[in-house]
Amino acid sequence: MTETLPLPTRRDEAWRYSDLDALAPVWPDIAGKREEIVIAAGDSTNRQLILEAGDPNVAVETLSIRIEKGGRFALHCLAIDADYGRIAVEVTLAEGAHFELGGAILGTGDQTLEIVTDVRHAEPGGTSNQIVRSVLGETATGSFLGKVAVARDAQKIDASQSVKAMLLDRTATANAKPELEIFADDVKCAHGATVGELDKAALFYLASRGLPPAEARKLMLQAFIADAFVSLEDEAAHDAIEAKALAVLEAIT
């Protein structure tokens, strides 16, 4: 009999907002499971990850990424679909490496969706940029937990995080938690978070020009989440993930 890792608890920061009841039945199958990705020195890779839930309706994806010197990895992801969905990303960056994250968390009903990142700048001169946009309705919970760690000698790091959430109903919940752990003294680490509702004045403006309320909301939400995908330069991939996101928006609004 193999020993499975114990079920995480909410005392563990990285699982603080998770739906552990939903996780429990699938935990024995997924505990410790992770996809390992290594980006060789100087290489550049794009990856898109879209959660798809099965039965039970739980989806957990864990990536462990190492980006070697001067390498670049861009991850664009959608936390959608599952009753409980989690995208966890652990990234270690070597000298001058870059990590880009563009994520959208789109949910309604009583979905619990989260993106959890742990970005470790182990060597100097690396950069990372994380942009997450959430749209949440009814009693859904969407969380972004973003940890950035900068090692003692990892000078000249430029790391930024931007997370914005739009609540469609007052009953929805958005959590945004940046966590910075910096041991070098010459670094730039920026983070920003907002939680808001659709601008009523803007909705009236759009309506006064003839847009029915549903279309006005769609147009504004589309613009809101677009930030998450601007860094995806491959046009076909960009359009594909945005189209998927829009289809989900349509379904949840």
Add this chain to the structure above:
Amino acid sequence: MKATPVKPKLPKKKRNPMLKIDNLHAEIGGTEILKGLSLEIAAGEIHAIMGPNGAGKSTLAYVLGGRDGYEVTQGSVTYDGEDLLDMDPHERAAAGLFLGFQYPVEIPGVSNVQFLRTALNAQRKARGEDELSGGEFLKLAREQASALKMNAEMLKRAVNVGFSGGEKKRNEMVQMGIIDPRLAILDETDSGLDIDALRTVGEGINTIMRKPDKAVLLITHYQRLLDVVKPDYVHVLADGRIVRTGGADLAHQLEEQGYEAIAEAA
């Protein structure tokens, strides 16, 4: 163009105004702002409403546009004989009403072109007309931008984001040109404009709206715009109702004597 239903022939007197406001009372958050306002506007007419701050000018514009939070407690407004107050804002737009905003709203991430094309096509769809293709729309948008002397590049930018006050107002008029409404309610379209922009915007209003089948309600503080867009009627709004109505010369009289004198004399 929308086919207008055939109406029985009427005597010359304007018995069927396009917009008929009757004894309108409206409040915001329990405070009554409009206190029995009545006004009739027929096709082919341009009316100006002038009045001091707090008289209720913007409230009137928002009530006519259908903004949330403005509660009509008494009176009626009909547009082409239909109950305007019963229509949602987007339905009013599709029916041909255009509201020019005193403070046009910024919408980050949504380009002017995308916004206006979606809006115009939503209106056309609601009226049972064919939607415009991207190419057709762009041609129309460029023509209107050029007529209002707005740089066509601004059409690609996010709606009003980073626009100066004057550029926002010009953009309102470009929108009006593209949408081609039957009735325009223009709330202080002249504020924030320099003299040249005022002339361009005024001439834009004349070109787009000075037509026998259209009408305009201009809300303004100043008579300057009225030198370019000559109104057929000028109304003085004070404390929620119209206290005086006259011709274009009333605007000059107001400019000389001030609102107080006129309102008191009434």
